[in-house]
Amino acid sequence: MHTTTMSIPISFAPLDTLPAVIRSGGVEADRCLVVTDEHVAALYGDAVCNSLVPKGLEPHLIVLPPGEATKSQDRLAEICDRALAWGIERGTPLVALGGGVVGDLAGFAAATLLRGIPLFQVPTTLVAQVDSSIGGKTGINHEAGKNLIGAFYRPIGILTDPALLKSLPTREWTSGLAEVIKHGLIADDALFTELETHMEALFDRNESVVERIVPHAAGVKVRIVCEDEFETGLRAILNFGHTFAHAIEKVAGYGAYTHGEAVAAGMRAALHLSEYKTAGFDAERADRIVRRIPVPPGLASLSIADLMDAMKLDKKVSRGNIRLVLIDRIGHAFVAGDIPSTLIEKTWAFAQEAIG
Amino acid sequence: MHTTTMSIPISFAPLDTLPAVIRSGGVEADRCLVVTDEHVAALYGDAVCNSLVPKGLEPHLIVLPPGEATKSQDRLAEICDRALAWGIERGTPLVALGGGVVGDLAGFAAATLLRGIPLFQVPTTLVAQVDSSIGGKTGINHEAGKNLIGAFYRPIGILTDPALLKSLPTREWTSGLAEVIKHGLIADDALFTELETHMEALFDRNESVVERIVPHAAGVKVRIVCEDEFETGLRAILNFGHTFAHAIEKVAGYGAYTHGEAVAAGMRAALHLSEYKTAGFDAERADRIVRRIPVPPGLASLSIADLMDAMKLDKKVSRGNIRLVLIDRIGHAFVAGDIPSTLIEKTWAFAQEAIG
Numbered sequence: 172m173h174t175t176t177m178s179i180p181i182s183f184a185p186l187d188t189l190p191a192v193i194r195s196g197g198v199e200a201d202r203c204l205v206v207t208d209e210h211v212a213a214l215y216g217d218a219v220c221n222s223l224v225p226k227g228l229e230p231h232l233i234v235l236p237p238g239e240a241t242k243s244q245d246r247l248a249e250i251c252d253r254a255l256a257w258g259i260e261r262g263t264p265l266v267a268l269g270g271g272v273v274g275d276l277a278g279f280a281a282a283t284l285l286r287g288i289p290l291f292q293v294p295t296t297l298v299a300q301v302d303s304s305i306g307g308k309t310g311i312n313h314e315a316g317k318n319l320i321g322a323f324y325r326p327i328g329i330l331t332d333p334a335l336l337k338s339l340p341t342r343e344w345t346s347g348l349a350e351v352i353k354h355g356l357i358a359d360d361a362l363f364t365e366l367e368t369h370m371e372a373l374f375d376r377n378e379s380v381v382e383r384i385v386p387h388a389a390g391v392k393v394r395i396v397c398e399d400e401f402e403t404g405l406r407a408i409l410n411f412g413h414t415f416a417h418a419i420e421k422v423a424g425y426g427a428y429t430h431g432e433a434v435a436a437g438m439r440a441a442l443h444l445s446e447y448k449t450a451g452f453d454a455e456r457a458d459r460i461v462r463r464i465p466v467p468p469g470l471a472s473l474s475i476a477d478l479m480d481a482m483k484l485d486k487k488v489s490r491g492n493i494r495l496v497l498i499d500r501i502g503h504a505f506v507a508g509d510i511p512s513t514l515i516e517k518t519w520a521f522a523q524e525a526i527g
Numbered sequence: 528m529h530t531t532t533m534s535i536p537i538s539f540a541p542l543d544t545l546p547a548v549i550r551s552g553g554v555e556a557d558r559c560l561v562v563t564d565e566h567v568a569a570l571y572g573d574a575v576c577n578s579l580v581p582k583g584l585e586p587h588l589i590v591l592p593p594g595e596a597t598k599s600q601d602r603l604a605e606i607c608d609r610a611l612a613w614g615i616e617r618g619t620p621l622v623a624l625g626g627g628v629v630g631d632l633a634g635f636a637a638a639t640l641l642r643g644i645p646l647f648q649v650p651t652t653l654v655a656q657v658d659s660s661i662g663g664k665t666g667i668n669h670e671a672g673k674n675l676i677g678a679f680y681r682p683i684g685i686l687t688d689p690a691l692l693k694s695l696p697t698r699e700w701t702s703g704l705a706e707v708i709k710h711g712l713i714a715d716d717a718l719f720t721e722l723e724t725h726m727e728a729l730f731d732r733n734e735s736v737v738e739r740i741v742p743h744a745a746g747v748k749v750r751i752v753c754e755d756e757f758e759t760g761l762r763a764i765l766n767f768g769h770t771f772a773h774a775i776e777k778v779a780g781y782g783a784y785t786h787g788e789a790v791a792a793g794m795r796a797a798l799h800l801s802e803y804k805t806a807g808f809d810a811e812r813a814d815r816i817v818r819r820i821p822v823p824p825g826l827a828s829l830s831i832a833d834l835m836d837a838m839k840l841d842k843k844v845s846r847g848n849i850r851l852v853l854i855d856r857i858g859h860a861f862v863a864g865d866i867p868s869t870l871i872e873k874t875w876a877f878a879q880e881a882i883g
Contacts, residue, residue, distance in 0.1 A: 244604060255671040258840070283639075286666060286677045287757075310642060315611040321642045322678055401643075484614075 177400055179305060179393045181329040183386050186218060189293065189330055190226035193264055196327035198289050200262045203228040204254055206277035207268040208237040211295050214338050219268060219293075228264075231257050235273070239425040242276050242312045244320070250280040264289040264327070270296035270343070271303035271430065275318070278309030282324035290326040295335045297347020298431055301354065301388035304329050306396040306406075312425065316484045317417055323401060333385045337376065342465075346431025348373060349464045351384060353438060354391035356457055357411045360502030362387050366460060374463075408504035411496040412437035415522070418481035422473050428466070435464035440522040441497060444514070448507060449499040457501060471523040478519055479512065533756055535661060535749045537685040539742055542574060545649065545686055546582035549620055552683035554645050556618045559584040560610055562633035563624040564593040567651050570694050575624060575649075584620075587613050591629070595781040598632050598668045600676070606636040620645040620683070626652035626699070627659035627786065631677070634665030638680035646682040651691045653703020654787055657710065657744035660685050662752040662762075668781065672840045673773055679757060689741045693732065698821075702787025704729060705768075705820045707740060709794060710747040712813055713767045716858030718743050722816060730819075764860035767852040768794035771878070774837035778829045784822070791820035796878040797853060800870070804863060805855040813857060827879040834875055835868065 182192050193203065203223055207216060212234045220230045233253055235241045254265075265288055267277035274292055281290035294304035310321020336344065351373075355363030365384065366373065372380040392409070399406035415437030420428055428436070438461050446454035482493055493515065494508040538548050549559065559579055563572060568590045576586045589609055591597045610621075621644055623633035630648055637646035650660035666677020692700065707729075711719030721740065722729065728736040748765070755762035771793030776784055784792070794817050802810035838849055849871065850864040 248600060251669065251676055255669055255675055283666075283676050283678055285675060286664065286679055308642065310639075313607065313611060319611055319641060320607055320639050322639055323642055 177325070177397055179329070179396065180327070181305070181331055181389060181393070183331050183333070186215060186293070186330070186332045186335060187222045189219060189222055189266070189291075190228055192328045192330045193228065193266075193291055194226070196264075196289060196291065198262065198264045198327070200260070200264060201227055201229060202259075202263055203230050204233065204257070204259065204263060204265040205230050205268055206233045206235070206250060206265060206273060206280065208235050208241065208270075208273055210237045211269045211273070215268065215295065215335065219266070235276075237272070239272055239312070239430075242272050242310075244311060244313075246276060247280055247311050250277065251284055254280070254284055259284065259288060261285050261288060264291055266291045266293055267304075268293045268295065270294065270299045274299050274304050275309050275321070276311060278307075278324055278326070279311060279321050282309050282322040287324065290324060292326045292329045294329070294331055296339060296343050297336055297385070298343075298350050300331050300333065300336070300385050301347065302350045302392055302409075304331070305389060305392045307400065316421060316481070317425070331385065331389065333382050336381060336385075342429060342432075344376065345374070345464050346429040346435075349431040349435040349438070349461070351388040352460055352464070353409075353411055353434065354388045356438070356498055356501060357391075357408045357496070357504035358395060358502060359387075359391045360500075362391060363457075363460070363501050370460065370463060407494075407506050408496050411498065411504055412441045414482055414493065414495055415440045415519075418478045419470065419473070421481040422477045423469060427469065432464070432466045435461055436466050436470055436522060436526050439525060440518050441495065443521050443525075444495065444510070444518045445497040445499065447514070448497055448510075452499055453501070457498070466526055468527040470526045473523075475516055475519045475523075479516060482515070533681070533753055535685070535752065536683070537661070537687055537745060537749070539687050539689070542571060542649070542686070542688045542691065543578045545575060545578055545622065545647075546584055548684045548686045549584065549622075549647055550582070552620075552645060552647065554618065554620045554683070556616070556620055557583055557585060558615075558619055559586050560589065560613070560615065560619060560621040561586050561624055562589045562591070562606060562621060562629060562636065564591050564597065564626075564629055566593045567625045567629070571624065571651065571691065575622070591632075593628070595628055595668070595786075598628050598666075600667060600669075602632060603636055603667050606633065607640055610636070610640055615640065615644060617641050617644060620647055622647045622649055623660075623682075624649045624651065626650065626655045630655050630660050631665050631674070632667060634680060634682070635667060635677050638665050638678040643680065646680060648682045648685045650685070650687055652695060652699055653692055653741070654699075654706050656687050656689065656692070656741050657703065658706045658748055658765075660687070661745060661748045663756065672777060672837070673781070687741065687745065689738050692737060692741075698785060698788075700732065701730070701820050702785040702791075705787040705791040705794070705817075707744045708816055708820070709765075709767055709790065710744045712794070712817075712854055712857060713747075713764045713852070713860035714751060714858060715743075715747045716856075718747060719813075719816070719857050726816065726819060763850075763862050764852050767854065767860055768792075768797045770838055770849065770851055771796045771875075774834045775826065775829070777837045778833045779825060783825065788820070788822045791817055792822050792826055792878060792882050795881060796874050797851065799877050799881075800851065800866070800874045801853040801855065803870070804853055808855055809857070813854070822882055824883040826882045829879075831872055831875045831879075835872060838871070
């Protein structure tokens with residue numbers, strides 16, 4: 172339906188350039204909503220507010236509890252209630268300051284408040300900087316599954332400051348690396364080779380490596396989204412490992428795994444299946460990097476029948492067929508729609524054995 | 528941000544062509560959600576379902592209570608819960624069968640379920656056929672005001688059958704005429720002249736007049752929306768009478784007035800102000816038609832202070848200024864942003880006097 176030519180305006184710049192990013196997005200308002208979570212507010216809330224005030228943007232901070240459970244209908248309603256009680260207008264910008272949960276939830280609030288107010292994403296986690304802040308997907312979870320309610324809504328601007336990543340807990344950092352690895356595997360063999368070379372430095376968050384890898388990995392996402400904003404084709408490859416991951420997250424209960432951990436586990440499953448489908452594909456080279464991402468034990472205790480049921484509810488299901496993203500060489504992915512359930516069950520059994 | 532060239536695919540055709548409309552929208556699904564209300568379900572629910580089944584579209588009917596109170600967060604959640612429990616996929620179409628309440632609510636559900644499923648509007652009221660089904664505005668009410676949460680979401684197709692209007696209660700019919708008159712006043716003097724000529728026949732729902740007027744009035748909306756999908760300019764003129772109307776509906780309590788009745792009252796206020804602002808404008812000629820729309824008494828008992836407060840919460844407010852649509856000749860409207868509050872208060876006093 173939509174046939175727009177899009178560009179995705181990411182500024183890789185320090186956090187205190189936020190007012191300039193907002194103004195260069197054409198916003199003339201004198202007030203600004205900032206939605207964040209308690210962890211991020213403690214680290215960067217004051218800095219953000221202090222940067223906005225002198226530039227004539229009175230901030231109104233909405234601070235939510237951290238964690239996936241926040242991506243709920245109730246929290247969405249809370250943001251809307253508070254924004255409307257404060258008295259927003261159509262030109263009032265909303266800044267989503269945080270990781271994927273804040274970005275998805277606050278982005279959906281921006282998409283639906285007054286049928287859409289200007290949205291700015293300020294991603295503070297690695298996952299958000301290279302993946303979730305890019306591409307306009309917003310939404311909340313539903314008891315039937317993750318991200319089942321939402322909207323495509325373009326941010327006016329994205330401000331990405333890799334220096335913020337120093338404050339990430341280790342588990343969030345390694346979870347983000349899973350998505351970075353995914354971008355290399357599906358669409359950029361040069362990125363993957365760089366990861367192979369610098370994996371130690373990345374685990375240590377070596378500053379110069381991080382400052383090079385973040386824009387590189389974000390660029391992969393930008394390229395794919397620009398070709399397929401509304402996920403009618405190519406964009407599906409970004410779901411490499413994700414159909415497995417969503418099932419793991421759902422069956423284990425949201426919060427047992429980080430999204431990145433579930434994706435790492437899901438990619439190991441998808442690589443196994445990829446090797447089965449493409450003779451000669453060097454899954455071991457790929458898996459050698461993926462399995463560096465620590466995944467908590469527990470997958471082996473989940474019911475394969477439950478995991479299969481959860482997969483069938485995934486949004487990527489088409490007319491009852493489970494479609495999976497596989498890769499046939501490093502840097503190239505494709506969608507396979509013809510995979511028998513029995514094979515997927517065997518893949519789960521492999522993953523349970525391999526991951527524990 | 529968006530710079531799409533849009534077209535609005537309306538089929539003026541009998542209700543039983545619905546399956547053809549869905550298929551010509553490129554939908555390949557074998558199932559179909561139908562959202563409607565109890566009144567419409569009683570009249571047309573069976574006919575719609577019976578037309579879908581033989582064309583390979585298994586319908587799942589969601590029937591809601593009639594009335595503005597249905598445009599709520601709770602009913603939205605109910606539609607989403609039931610749709611997800613039934614097991615929709617991204618290609619499953621949703622048919623919004625009803626008036627403006629059903630169209631706005633079910634349209635918003637379609638916009639946000641799985642981040643957007645194919646939407647078909649089947650408007651069954653005059654307001655919906657000439658106005659609310661056209662232009663992609665969807666949404667729900669909030670305690671802070673009407674339509675404060677929503678999305679712009681294009682239907683794949685609109686099926687408009689003027690024959691359905693025979694079953695409308697008189698009050699719904701005359702309410703719809705208010706929007707038809709509005710379209711003439713703001714953008715089509717030929718339509719307004721036709722209304723002057725055929726007002727009696729329209730009140731009698733003369734078949735041939737209705738079949739000519741509905742597409743004519745719908746065409747005015749199409750023209751305006753195609754020039755300004757996201758309401759950044761021209762589209763604002765469609766709100767002629769509406770800033771007053773929204774305030775009336777809110778202060779009187781939703782349901783005391785139909786939307787069309789409130790718009791008729793709001794247009795009388797806006798015409799009065801238009802005459803004040805444009806010397807020589809023949810407000811009496813316009814008002815002669817507008818005042819034919821019956822409006823229940825009670826406006827005079829509302830507090831002008833409350834009405835003013837409600838206006839200031841309207842989405843069209845920009846940086847605290849109340850902007851109003853006025854007309855300077857029949858068939859031409861403009862937005863005035865420089866109207867002092869005292870003048871608006873006087874206009875409310877006039878409307879209370881004139882309408883009672």
